[in-house]
Amino acid sequence: MLEIEFHNREKEIQEVMRILNTRPDLITFAYGPINSGKTELFQHLIKTLPKEYKVFYINLRGIYVSKADDFLKVLFEVDEREYDFKEYLKVLIDYLPEKVALPFIGGIPVPKNLFKKFFEEKEFENVFKYIERLFLTLSEKFTPILIIDELQVIGDIKINGLLIYELFNLFIRLTKELHCCHVFAVTSDSLFIERVYNEAMLHGRCRYLLIDDFDYNTTKEFLEKYGFSQDEIDLTWNYFGGKPVYLVEAVKNKDRLKEFCEELLRLRIMEIKSLLKELRELGYTIRIKDKEYEVDYDKVITALNLFKDRDSIPLDSLDEITKHYLIKTNVLFLDPLKGIIKPQSHLDLLAIRSILKEITS
Numbered sequence: 001m002l003e004i005e006f007h008n009r010e011k012e013i014q015e016v017m018r019i020l021n022t023r024p025d026l027i028t029f030a031y032g033p034i035n036s037g038k039t040e041l042f043q044h045l046i047k048t049l050p051k052e053y054k055v056f057y058i059n060l061r062g063i064y065v066s067k068a069d070d071f072l073k074v075l076f077e078v079d080e081r082e083y084d085f086k087e088y089l090k091v092l093i094d095y096l097p098e099k100v101a102l103p104f105i106g107g108i109p110v111p112k113n114l115f116k117k118f119f120e121e122k123e124f125e126n127v128f129k130y131i132e133r134l135f136l137t138l139s140e141k142f143t144p145i146l147i148i149d150e151l152q153v154i155g156d157i158k159i160n161g162l163l164i165y166e167l168f169n170l171f172i173r174l175t176k177e178l179h180c181c182h183v184f185a186v187t188s189d190s191l192f193i194e195r196v197y198n199e200a201m202l203h204g205r206c207r208y209l210l211i212d213d214f215d216y217n218t219t220k221e222f223l224e225k226y227g228f229s230q231d232e233i234d235l236t237w238n239y240f241g242g243k244p245v246y247l248v249e250a251v252k253n254k255d256r257l258k259e260f261c262e263e264l265l266r267l268r269i270m271e272i273k274s275l276l277k278e279l280r281e282l283g284y285t286i287r288i289k290d291k292e293y294e295v296d297y298d299k300v301i302t303a304l305n306l307f308k309d310r311d312s313i314p315l316d317s318l319d320e321i322t323k324h325y326l327i328k329t330n331v332l333f334l335d336p337l338k339g340i341i342k343p344q345s346h347l348d349l350l351a352i353r354s355i356l357k358e359i360t361s
């Protein structure tokens with residue numbers, strides 16, 4: 001069977017290691033377009049970090065959070081044993097060195113009795129205190145790292161106020177105030193990252209790490225590993241740019257590459273066309289900051305038209321409703337740091353251009 005190995009993320013890994021080699025001061029928001037390899041990068045890092053690092057990894061993808069109980073279940077990995085808090089800290093400290101670089105995938109460890117207590121209380125004050133003290137103690141011997149993947153999942157959840165604000169406060173405590181734990185929040189939702197970027201409570205308290213699709217040279221090296229000729233590399237790059245997930249599929253379909261590229265483009269064209277057809281015939285209401293807005297079909301087409309001869313456009317080229325619609329439906333990606341909007345992938349760009357040609361001809 002064809003095994004695809006993890007491919008070069010040297011620049012990003014160097015950046016993460018630079019962060020890990022200094023005292024935790026800021027929250028790191030790792031963002032990038034869909035399927036750019038964010039999760040893969042952190043999973044790879046977790047496996048290769050030296051053993052003084054202790055990773056706590058929580059992935060919120062596919063998790064349904066509507067009340068405090070749901071959130072507690074994803075936040076914690078319950079230890080079936082019962083301990084009081086101080087005892088438990090000692091047990092953990094003694095146990096962790098054996099766990100070498102193995103991370104706590106699935107959450108922050110907690111003894112069953114304490115977890116039950118948190119469950120009964122239905123508020124987070126003691127939960128966050130527990131987490132702070134746990135990381136503070138662990139940081140005397142190790143370097144704890146908390147990674148929360150797909151943080152946007154809980155972006156709008158209200159549990160006595162917006163949960164995300166309580167979490168941001170916890171992250172600020174762990175980094176800027178207690179300096180006891182590195183915090184990485186990962187997201188592919190660019191509307192969420194824009195919100196974070198404009199959030200006053202985070203100003204000066206976080207940094208951003210872009211994990212984008214591969215650049216041309218990285219793509220070329222990747223494909224060369226699997227025996228691609230220069231022509232095959234050019235063909236693949238012309239369809240997919242450096243989107244890792246498509247490159248992996250291209251490798252698997254190397255013997256019918258041209259056909260495969262065209263197939264994927266046709267599929268993406270159909271997807272976006274049916275999205276537009278639905279919008280035109282049925283309309284679409286979008287929720288922005290607790291208010292509903294009607295999306296205007298003509299404005300969407302005008303927006304797509306901006307990509308006729310450009311790969312990216314300035315952030316302020318689109319009105320808010322159109323911008324939210326095209327990003328929410330995964331056609332466009334917004335980068336608040338660079339101040340640009342671009343299609344989620346090169347394939348999307350090609351699909352958009354092909355649809356525009358059809359509409360205007």
Ligand SMILES: Nc1ncnc2c1ncn2[C@@H]1O[C@H](COP(=O)(O)OP(=O)(O)OP(=O)(O)O)[C@@H](O)[C@H]1O
Binds near residue numbers: 038246
């Ligand atoms: N560095 C890499 N080397 C080899 N393959 C990779 C690499 N990065 C990503 N991939 C491939 O791309 C796929 C998608 O990557 P991943 O799930 O990490 O993207 P993501 O950015 O987390 O996506 P999402 O936006 O959905 O969260 C992986 O399953 C893997 O097959």
Ligand SMILES: [Mg+2]
Binds near residue numbers: 038039040149188
């Ligand atoms: Mg991911």
